[in-house]
Amino acid sequence: MIKKLSIIALTLCLAVTYQSPSWAGKVLDKIKQTGVITAGTRKDAIPFAYVNEQGKWVGYSVDILEIIRKDVEKKLGKPIKLQLVEVTPQNRFEKIKNGSIDIECASTTFTWERDKQVDFTISYFASGTKILVKKGSQLGTIESLAGRKVGVIPNTTNEQAIKIQQPAAKLVTVKDRNEGLKKLETGEIEAFASDGILLQGLKKEAKNPNSLDVVPEFPYAYESYSCMIPQDESAWRDTINYSLVKFMEGIISDQPKTVTIYEKWFGDEGVTPYSREIINEYFQGIVNSYEWIPIVDY
Structure with a gap:
């Protein structure tokens, strides 16, 4: 790295x-x-x-x-x-x-x-594009995102990274990271894509931070x-x-x-x-x- x-x-x-x-x-x-x-x-x-x-x-x-x-x-x-x-x-x-x-x-x-x-x-x-997911989701590899609802903020490099690397993902647009977190917690999306370092900070804002993970170990794009x-x-x-x-x-x-x-x-x-x-x-x-x-x- x-x-x-x-x-x-x-x-x-x-x-x-x-x-x-x-x-x-x-x-x-x-x-x-x-x-x-x-x-x-x-x-x-x-x-x-x-x-x-x-x-x-x-x-x-x-x-x-x-x-x-x-x-x-x-x-x-x-x-x-x-x-x-x-x-x-x-x-x-x-x-x-x-x-x-x-x-x-x-x-x-x-x-x-x-x-x-x-x-x-x-x-x-x-940093680099990663995803925030619920623990036990089995999501992480780019292949695992096919057919899954992934939250993204429009006009960001994170959106582009997911589009390019996994076009089969079902992208759901959110206005900001807070909305992405909320939709993840309510189950409206299965993952939220953003920069890994920012997702670590966002995770702390969750109702139950220990229920979430930032994955994968290495970003989809630096x-x-x-x-x-x-x-x-x-x-x-x-x-x-x-x-x-x-x-x-x-x-x-x-x-x-x-x-x-x-x-x-x-x-x-x-x-x-x-x-x-x-x-x-x-x-x-x-x-x-x-x-x-x-x-x-x-």
Whole structure:
């Protein structure tokens, strides 16, 4: 698995030497004038972006956006506010294209088809399509999904993965992950397809988490999470990439501040545990394609 994730990282990154970001471009000019980064994110993507019991927007991607905000604030030398806006799989691309938001970070997967509409930053996490099922269902292999009712969110890579790999599955569309969980619990569907790491978070929201399983062991398709930005905004993309590379370097080199962020969401006591060994290998593959940022920048 480590090798597969490293390959994904290397194939999605350009082997270039990173240069310090300039401050040219419509998005950066707007941020400089308004003092606001308008960011799209989700409310149903545990542990990446969701609203907690206190009504606060939290998550790994939300923390990533805050890191970007702080770096932009430092570079511009003026206070910058982060304004979060809820997006859905149905409207996120349009909000980027029409300028309603400057960036979208939640759990969005890079695809070449999507890249025709928007631009993507480097990846900051990787997962893959799996399914949430009731224990004892005997579902898991792609062959087992033939003729079964599988819940999917429209216009997602998870929907595409199931369509392509098992066209005999009976796809049932749901508006979001919460509806997918509800339909699974009531028996309206036999499985719900989404990213494995998100299904682990969703499982905790179930009435009886122990009655559900996330399967199979290895995803039907591997996916790499990136932030989306408007097309042809290279200075804005480079600014974000600088923050992301610096963050990943911090994880690889065990910098306390960055490791604390990762462990909060993915550590042994985090929301959805995920191997540091695997993510270190993944991040290393990405960082290797860029100039190392001096430790003083942390």
